[in-house]
Amino acid sequence: MSAAPTAPVSSSPAPTPGKGIRRIRVPQKLRNLELFLLLFVCATNAFAVVIVQFGALGYADLTVVTLGAGLAVLVFAMHIALRLVATNADPFILPIASLLNGIGIAVIYRIDIAEKLTGWESTALRQVVWTSVAVALAIVVIVVIRNHRVLQRYTYVAGLAAGVLLLLPMLPVLGQEINGARVWIHVGAFSFQPGEVAKIALAVFFAGYLVSRRDSLSMVGRRMLGLRFPRGRDLGPILVLWALSMAIIIFQRDLGTALLYFGLFVVMIYVATGRASWVVLGVGLFLAGGVIAGQVLVYVNDRFTNWLDAFNPDIYDAQGGSYQLVQGLFGLANGGLIGTGLGEGRPDITPLAQSDYIIASLGEELGLAGLFAIFGLYLLFISRGLRISFAGQDDFGRLLGVGLSFTLALQCFIVIGGVTRVIPLTGLTTPFLAAGGSSLVANWIIVALLLRLSDTVRNQPRLVI
Amino acid sequence: MTRELKRVSIVVFAMFLALLVSTTLIQFFQADNLASDARNARTIYASYDVERGPILVDGQPIAVSVPTDDEFKYQRSYPQGPLYSAVTGYYTLGQGSSQIEQAMNDYLSGTSDSQFLEYLDRLVTGKNPQGASVELTIDPVVQQAAYDALGSYQGAVVAIEPSTGRILAMVSKPDYDPNALAAHDSQQVLDTYDQLLAAQGDPLINKTINDLNPPGSTFKIITTSAALQNAGLPVDHTEPNLARLPLPGSDSTVANAGGGTCGGGDQVSIATAFVLSCNIPMAELGVEMGESSLGDMANAFGFGSELSIPMDVSTSQYPRGLDDAQLALSAFGQGSDVATPLQVAMLSAAVANGGTIMTPDLVDEIRAPDLSVLQSFEPEEFSTPLTDVTASELSKLMVEAVDNGAATNARIDGVSVAGKTGTAENGEDDPYTLWFTGFAPADNPRVAVAVVVEDGGGLGQSGTGNELAAPIAKRVLEAVLSK
Numbered sequence: 044m045s046a047a048p049t050a051p052v053s054s055s056p057a058p059t060p061g062k063g064i065r066r067i068r069v070p071q072k073l074r075n076l077e078l079f080l081l082l083f084v085c086a087t088n089a090f091a092v093v094i095v096q097f098g099a100l101g102y103a104d105l106t107v108v109t110l111g112a113g114l115a116v117l118v119f120a121m122h123i124a125l126r127l128v129a130t131n132a133d134p135f136i137l138p139i140a141s142l143l144n145g146i147g148i149a150v151i152y153r154i155d156i157a158e159k160l161t162g163w164e165s166t167a168l169r170q171v172v173w174t175s176v177a178v179a180l181a182i183v184v185i186v187v188i189r190n191h192r193v194l195q196r197y198t199y200v201a202g203l204a205a206g207v208l209l210l211l212p213m214l215p216v217l218g219q220e221i222n223g224a225r226v227w228i229h230v231g232a233f234s235f236q237p238g239e240v241a242k243i244a245l246a247v248f249f250a251g252y253l254v255s256r257r258d259s260l261s262m263v264g265r266r267m268l269g270l271r272f273p274r275g276r277d278l279g280p281i282l283v284l285w286a287l288s289m290a291i292i293i294f295q296r297d298l299g300t301a302l303l304y305f306g307l308f309v310v311m312i313y314v315a316t317g318r319a320s321w322v323v324l325g326v327g328l329f330l331a332g333g334v335i336a337g338q339v340l341v342y343v344n345d346r347f348t349n350w351l352d353a354f355n356p357d358i359y360d361a362q363g364g365s366y367q368l369v370q371g372l373f374g375l376a377n378g379g380l381i382g383t384g385l386g387e388g389r390p391d392i393t394p395l396a397q398s399d400y401i402i403a404s405l406g407e408e409l410g411l412a413g414l415f416a417i418f419g420l421y422l423l424f425i426s427r428g429l430r431i432s433f434a435g436q437d438d439f440g441r442l443l444g445v446g447l448s449f450t451l452a453l454q455c456f457i458v459i460g461g462v463t464r465v466i467p468l469t470g471l472t473t474p475f476l477a478a479g480g481s482s483l484v485a486n487w488i489i490v491a492l493l494l495r496l497s498d499t500v501r502n503q504p505r506l507v508i
Numbered sequence: 509m510t511r512e513l514k515r516v517s518i519v520v521f522a523m524f525l526a527l528l529v530s531t532t533l534i535q536f537f538q539a540d541n542l543a544s545d546a547r548n549a550r551t552i553y554a555s556y557d558v559e560r561g562p563i564l565v566d567g568q569p570i571a572v573s574v575p576t577d578d579e580f581k582y583q584r585s586y587p588q589g590p591l592y593s594a595v596t597g598y599y600t601l602g603q604g605s606s607q608i609e610q611a612m613n614d615y616l617s618g619t620s621d622s623q624f625l626e627y628l629d630r631l632v633t634g635k636n637p638q639g640a641s642v643e644l645t646i647d648p649v650v651q652q653a654a655y656d657a658l659g660s661y662q663g664a665v666v667a668i669e670p671s672t673g674r675i676l677a678m679v680s681k682p683d684y685d686p687n688a689l690a691a692h693d694s695q696q697v698l699d700t701y702d703q704l705l706a707a708q709g710d711p712l713i714n715k716t717i718n719d720l721n722p723p724g725s726t727f728k729i730i731t732t733s734a735a736l737q738n739a740g741l742p743v744d745h746t747e748p749n750l751a752r753l754p755l756p757g758s759d760s761t762v763a764n765a766g767g768g769t770c771g772g773g774d775q776v777s778i779a780t781a782f783v784l785s786c787n788i789p790m791a792e793l794g795v796e797m798g799e800s801s802l803g804d805m806a807n808a809f810g811f812g813s814e815l816s817i818p819m820d821v822s823t824s825q826y827p828r829g830l831d832d833a834q835l836a837l838s839a840f841g842q843g844s845d846v847a848t849p850l851q852v853a854m855l856s857a858a859v860a861n862g863g864t865i866m867t868p869d870l871v872d873e874i875r876a877p878d879l880s881v882l883q884s885f886e887p888e889e890f891s892t893p894l895t896d897v898t899a900s901e902l903s904k905l906m907v908e909a910v911d912n913g914a915a916t917n918a919r920i921d922g923v924s925v926a927g928k929t930g931t932a933e934n935g936e937d938d939p940y941t942l943w944f945t946g947f948a949p950a951d952n953p954r955v956a957v958a959v960v961v962e963d964g965g966g967l968g969q970s971g972t973g974n975e976l977a978a979p980i981a982k983r984v985l986e987a988v989l990s991k
Contacts, residue, residue: 310516310519313512313515313516314509314512314513314516315509317509317511317512354545359547369545369547370549372534372538372542373542373543373545373547373548373549373550374550375531375534375535375542376534376535376538376539376540376541376542376543376548377539377543377548377550377554378535379535379536379539380535380536388550389549389550389553392549392550392553406531406534406535410535411531411532411535411536414531414535415528415531418524418527418528421524422520422521422524425520426517426520429513429516429517429520432509432513433510433513438509441509441513445513445516448520449516449520452520452523452524453523455523455524455527456523456524456526456527459527460523460526460527460530463527463530463531463534464530464534465526465527465530
């Protein structure tokens with residue numbers, strides 16, 4: 044727990060440590076590394092857009108690049124904010140998020156060209172606007188929340204907020220059903236998926252709740268088959284969460300989100316209590332619920348059939364059949380090892396090529412090599428988040444860190460695994476890449492929170508008593 | 509808590525490992541399988557990104573790729589669509605392709621093995637992919653003459669150069685306009701395709717190579733060849749001259765075309781039987797020689813052999829295991845005998861070329877976009893069914909048939925034409941299939957031709973090969989001779 048590296052004192056321009064308190068790291072070095080990486084990332088993103096234009100249009104249109112430059116300004120604003128209020132924050136998180144976000148915009152723009160969408164019809168333009176909103180919100184979060192422990196005070200407020208956010212789409216006027224799933228709210232010209240933001244509120248709630256309740260959840264219980272199972276009355280929380288997931292599956296018809304929330308809870312309760320029996324219970328409950336849902340609910344059953352027998356002509360041609368899944372596989376296959384090159388493939392054949400299927404679009408044009416690079420970026424991002432949990436000193440922060448990181452990892456696995464037939468396909472957005480405002484806002488807030496957590500971890504005054 | 513975090517980290521890595529494995533499986537190991545799935549539109553799109561090579565006749569394109577502004581970079585265009593529809597075939601979005609477009613696809617699309625280095629070069633330099641051009645052996649003048657001569661009949665004309673096997677003309681009717689199938693509106697293409705598929709006379713079928721008809725009296729070339737060569741009979745060998753021949757073991761009888769005997773006298777020679785195209789003496793000869801003698805000769809001419817020109821030719825059939833009645837019928841091209849017009853043209857080509865059939869071929873030269881020759885036509889022997897002596901005897905008989913026999917409508921002033929007609933029965937009430945095959949000039953043959961007019965030429969059972977098919981052949985022969 045006290046494994047944080049110490050900088051050599053001789054090369055340290057840091058202010059002289061106060062009595063008993065000293066800084067662990069040389070702060071501006073981290074920010075300088077971040078600045079260097081950000082410059083590289085912005086150049087890469089601009090380059091990606093230009094390549095898309097040469098590939099799909101045959102010429103470069105610099106007005107679009109200018110638009111991207113506006114976005115770069117915001118990202119650098121965030122960088123400056125970090126220099127001011129979170130000097131010790133992790134230097135990799137912001138560049139990775141910016142890079143994924145930028146590549147996503149390039150690919151969305153590429154599909155816009157194929158579908159001849161311009162002006163406010165253009166998804167890429169809306170994505171740029173949403174990214175601005177998201178980054179601005181992230182700046183607000185990092186500036187306002189100077190200490191993550193503040194969040195612990197709002198544990199139950201967060202829980203309530205998550206509940207309200209989840210219920211919003213079910214409201215008559217506000218709620219909106221798209222592609223069968225009722226997970227949207229509609230305000231003016233904008234649609235928003237409150238469930239994306241709810242996952243942050245849930246992570247905060249779980250972290251706060253589990254920190255206070257973990258003793259009773261972990262200490263008592265009966266031993267069975269080598270595992271210590273919880274008492275009946277301690278099963279309350281997991282059953283509530285299970286009921287919530289099932290309600291999402293039944294009423295909002297959204298398998299992916301249900302799996303995401305439940306997975307998040309199971310991992311957090313496991314980390315908090317150290318009891319594998321919670322994982323066994325959780326996985327068992329969810330599988331049982333999933334199997335029953337597969338028997339009872341037509342759309343869940345369809346997802347399973349599409350997954351298992353995708354190439355069957357009847358299933359392929361059926362309404363809500365495996366057409367999209369199979370076309371996505373064709374796209375990936377078309378990309379092969381090195382891809383067709385940005386703007387040179389036909390990702391637009393696959394439905395939802397900009398959102399749910401953006402990973403297939405990327406795989407087609409950047410190839411297996413490009414996908415590996417993207418997986419690498421995600422892994423690096425997630426491992427930076429997990430690092431916070433490993434190095435942190437307060438349990439709330441550690442739990443929040445693992446929760447936020449794991450929700451990102453699980454979301455990647457659910458959506459990419461669905462596209463590549465590892466698991467049945469469920470609608471979720473690919474973090475940072477996919478078109479969608481709510482997803483961007485949520486994930487950039489996660490970026491801000493992880494940055495704040497990492498700053499706190501590195502900044503922890505080691506009180507020598 | 510650290511132990512649990514380690515385990516969660518391992519789970520995260522395992523999830524990403526699963527994604528790495530699944531994408532590798534899809535993008536590397538299953539990629540070829542997925543690309544060849546018929547539902548994979550990307551494979552079709554990819555084929556339209558190539559500037560497909562042109563198909564040329566005498567240096568002029570009869571199929572060419574024209575740049576377009578839509579999502580496909582090129583559209584196929586056929587400047588003289590219907591005239592060459594049997595040759596070029598079609599090239600569609602979603603409904604496949606046919607004829608040369610299909611048979612030479614690897615070259616036209618630039619994906620043949622001999623274009624591999626060029627393909628690599630394009631991959632590195634980013635040059636626009638381009639296919640090879642395919643120059644055909646077709647002679648545009650002869651093609652036009654054959655097309656005009658066949659008029660509105662349902663049938664086919666094929667002309668080959670006997671000394672080389674080059675196909676000079678290939679016409680099949682009813683024709684169609686392949687441009688209608690080259691459109692980029694897949695629904696429109698599908699509608700047109702379905703319409704053509706259901707149309708009277710099967711316009712999408714190349715009747716010169718893929719339509720099997722009873723060869724009728726043109727088969728007498730084979731029966732006579734077998735008699736002279738396999739059985740060693742002289743042309744003046746005689747058979748009883750009957751007006752009706754009861755079929756062995758059957759109530760049916762065989763009659764000659766005119767209904768009477770074959771010329772005068774109670775004996776008739778092979779020569780007379782051939783020139784006047786009499787059925788009874790041929791049936792008698794066939795039964796005397798036996799199935800294997802006739803069948804071997806038919807096979808030597810190409811029956812039962814596979815052939816690609818480079819389109820696959822339907823195999824003409826001489827049946828085996830016949831009883832005597834069937835054997836008698838088979839000797840004059842009835843019963844279960846079936847042949848393509850190209851096969852019938854090869855009968856004449858063998859006689860014209862001193863007994864040797866040169867392998868028929870449509871492709872003269874394949875050139876890469878940089879004009880280097882990838883492949884060029886080399887005459888090849890297909891088979892030698894006849895000796896020089898038999899060939900020249902048959903040639904004389906065929907000339908006599910045109911001059912004074914059953915094929916008089918193929919006569920050309922000042923040129924000695926060799927020919928043989930055929931009027932084949934199908935079902936009891938079905939219209940006849942009318943044939944002519946021959947070559948000219950007889951002493952120095954430049955062209956061998958086969959004409960088939962199906963559906964009785966609209967005359968039911970009253971038309972004859974001499975009446976309908978011979979004049980068509982005559983115009984094709986004239987087109988070659990006047991060059």
